[in-house]
Structure formats: C-alpha cells, structure tokens
Amino acid sequence: MKIKMLQLFFLVGSVLSISCSNDDKAGLIIPPGDTLQLQKIEDILNGNNQSLIELLNKVRGSVGKRGPASKTIWSRKNDHSLGLYISANHVYNINGWSSRSAEFFDIASINMGIFETSQIVPINGRVELGNTLIADFPLMHFDISQSATNTTILPSEDFYLGIIDNQRVEQGPFPQYPSVVQVNTPLEIYDPNGRSLASQTWSTPIVGEKALVVGYPQDRVNYPNGAVAYGKILSNLQAESMITQLQSAGDTEGNIPYNPNVEFLIEARALPGMSGGGVFNSEGQLLGIMVRASNTENAPKIIRVVRIEYVKSKITEFYNSLIQSNKDKLKPFIDGEI
Structure with a gap:
C-alpha cells in the first residue's frame, strides 16, 4: 500500500x-x-x-531541513544503519497525523515517504545543501492533546521520530516520492567523527x-x-x-x-x-x-x-505497550537507542 x-x-x-x-x-x-x-x-x-x-564539523551533518524548519539525526545505530531523526510535531503539522493518539507506521510495507523539502548536509561536508533531496519517512509520534494546535502545543508533546534512508533525487517537479524505505543500504552522511554511531x-x-x-x-x-x-x-x-x-x-x-x-x-x-x-x-x-x-x-x-x-523514555514506554508483532515491525528502526 x-x-x-x-x-x-x-x-x-x-x-x-x-x-x-x-x-x-x-x-x-x-x-x-x-x-x-x-x-x-x-x-x-x-x-x-x-x-x-x-x-x-562534528555535529552539523546531523542537522537538516524539514519543510521550512529543521530536523536532527539522533542515531544510525539501528539494525539497518539508517538515520533515526527527531523533529517537532508542529514542524510536521499535527493535523497531518491520522490520530492524536500515539502511533507508529509500518514503513517497511506502507510508503509514507516524501522527498520534498527534506535535505541534509552533502556527504562531502559541503556547506551548501544544493538541490539534492533525501527520502524522509515519518516513523512514530506520541499522544497529542485534542486541544493542541501548531502554535500552542507543549514541549511534552512536540516531537516525533522519522527515518532517513539513502534514496536521493534532484529537485524536480513537485511533488516527488521515494520508493518504500530501503533497508539494504546504510545511510551515508557527513559524520567525520561518527557521532551518530558512538556508544x-x-x-x-x-x-x-x-x-x-x-x-x-x-x-x-x-x-x-x-x-x-x-x-x-x-x-x-x-x-x-x-x-x-x-x-x-x-x-x-x-x-x-x-x-x-x-x-x-x-x-x-x-x-x-x-x-x-x-x-x-x-x-x-x-x-x-x-x-x-x-x-x-x-x-x-x-x-x-x-x-x-525524555524522548527516550516515551519511546520505551510506547514500545513496551505494543503487542509482539508490532514490536517486531518497529524495533529494527529504533534498536540501538532503546
């Protein structure tokens, strides 16, 4: 699907x-x-x-663009060595989620990816982002109050996690979409000191x-x-x-x-x-x-x-609440940080 x-x-x-x-x-x-x-x-x-x-130079390759705002690669220590990133719910737009209850997306079979407005620092460390877009897959978010808006949402609810894989395209006709998340190729990023792989x-x-x-x-x-x-x-x-x-x-x-x-x-x-x-x-x-x-x-x-x-505690709490079959779907993307 x-x-x-x-x-x-x-x-x-x-x-x-x-x-x-x-x-x-x-x-x-x-x-x-x-x-x-x-x-x-x-x-x-x-x-x-x-x-x-x-x-x-140690950290800037971990921070990229998401729409008119930013996102940060936390880790590449998951089973697929992809980029597990964090950004703010109000950056994504909280009304874009299918539910305000905590949920995760089975991105291995459901394609929620998008290229548009998703960029990270080039692999060679060049300062200019250029026109290259990188695949972005929302992975999970946590409970959001029904009364919250993009401008009133509290810090306790204002974050979600996503995955960046190695699919890249040049900016072209809007919009462009990647294939389903690619798990066979580790994400290549500018990370000269390996901070996203550190213990x-x-x-x-x-x-x-x-x-x-x-x-x-x-x-x-x-x-x-x-x-x-x-x-x-x-x-x-x-x-x-x-x-x-x-x-x-x-x-x-x-x-x-x-x-x-x-x-x-x-x-x-x-x-x-x-x-x-x-x-x-x-x-x-x-x-x-x-x-x-x-x-x-x-x-x-x-x-x-x-x-x-706090983000880590919410991930652990949500993960532990899942049935085993859903844990098996989610764990390969967050393993290494839970």
Whole structure:
C-alpha cells in the first residue's frame, strides 16, 4: 500500500545572542567579553576559533531541513544503519497525523515517504545543501492533546521520530516520492567523527555549561546555509525565574509552565525555522531539540529544548505497550537507542 501525503509545515519560535566568557565549562575557547551572536555556519567554519570549528564539523551533518524548519539525526545505530531523526510535531503539522493518539507506521510495507523539502548536509561536508533531496519517512509520534494546535502545543508533546534512508533525487517537479524505505543500504552522511554511531550518542544537560544549537532559519537571505548559536544551560531555578520575567514582559512563553522533566532552557535567541534543530554538548552528544523560544522585544531570550532522555523514555514506554508483532515491525528502526 502506498500512501502519498503532502505535509504542511509550521514553526513556533525565534534564536541567539549570548555573552560568553572564558570560564566556559564546555571547553570551547571564547575570548573574554566576546559576544557570540547567531552566526552563519559558513562564517564560523571560515573563522579562527578552532575548537568551535571542530565541534561544528562534528555535529552539523546531523542537522537538516524539514519543510521550512529543521530536523536532527539522533542515531544510525539501528539494525539497518539508517538515520533515526527527531523533529517537532508542529514542524510536521499535527493535523497531518491520522490520530492524536500515539502511533507508529509500518514503513517497511506502507510508503509514507516524501522527498520534498527534506535535505541534509552533502556527504562531502559541503556547506551548501544544493538541490539534492533525501527520502524522509515519518516513523512514530506520541499522544497529542485534542486541544493542541501548531502554535500552542507543549514541549511534552512536540516531537516525533522519522527515518532517513539513502534514496536521493534532484529537485524536480513537485511533488516527488521515494520508493518504500530501503533497508539494504546504510545511510551515508557527513559524520567525520561518527557521532551518530558512538556508544553514547546523547547525554543529559549539565547546568552552567554551554550548548551548541544548529538549525535552518526561514531567513534564507541572512542564513542561506543554516545558523549556529551558543548558549548557557540554565538551572531549574534560573529557568523558573526566566519564565516569570517573560510573563511580566508579555511574552507568550511566560504563560507556559516550565517542566524540568521534559525540557531545559538555554539562554539564547532563536529564529523561526530552527525548531527541530539539534542542541549538542561539547562532546557532540545530542542533548535535545529546539521547540519554542521567546521573541518579545526587550524580554529575556530563551530556547526551550526537549530533553533526549525524555524522548527516550516515551519511546520505551510506547514500545513496551505494543503487542509482539508490532514490536517486531518497529524495533529494527529504533534498536540501538532503546
């Protein structure tokens, strides 16, 4: 059975302006008093901050485009060595799902794939994405409240998983669809340090350390090849304080309670389009994906990040609820991370 589906894409959010000092626990060398603004990827790669260049090269091949926003390859440690990615539900469009109850798709027999608007960094590491599209297969999502919309969905529900295989085409007449997911050819990506195959692909955020965020803003004029931000991970107490300040400033994020079991906050500014983009520590391990950000002028600038450990717990919970025949269909695509 072949299902052809055109997805709509939306984005909540905005990204970064941070003061970085030389007491950075993450180990990246930032000159004292220097302010690292949201930057073009190519500007960093052409700069002289070697530690930042090395980290960016370690992770940037894992972040690609999904519609007018972003997605992040978490791992290639599954049975087929394909790209297990995470993105935000509001990027996919929550009304595009057949149900708001948790579900997975048997992509080995049902074709929900699409090429359109799906891109990752070229295998050779070239900064420009070019016109090559890569096959994208939604794999599973979790429970979504009936009242949620693309702009009001909470971080606890705002993520889904998909698979990227090795099928590629050049941009052509819209739309283009791949064949059913191909499991015989491992995904080839720009991953010079093998971060997506490492024994520990993810980690938990450490308060006070800096995190690197990578995504694709909708502002293609100023950020044609993606953007990078670098921000401090806030403690729960600091996060609660930020939410209070945002409420006082009239920012929408001030009306959304902080949930430390689901998310953490980075002191940074994000641009629309970076939702679904990856947040990494200094080792290149994935800490989470961006889902929301403050955007009111003169208000504190924060990014809400869904924790990978929370995503992992939801995968495990859902997987354990399945009957054995469905476990057998799903496991080959998520094995290695559950």
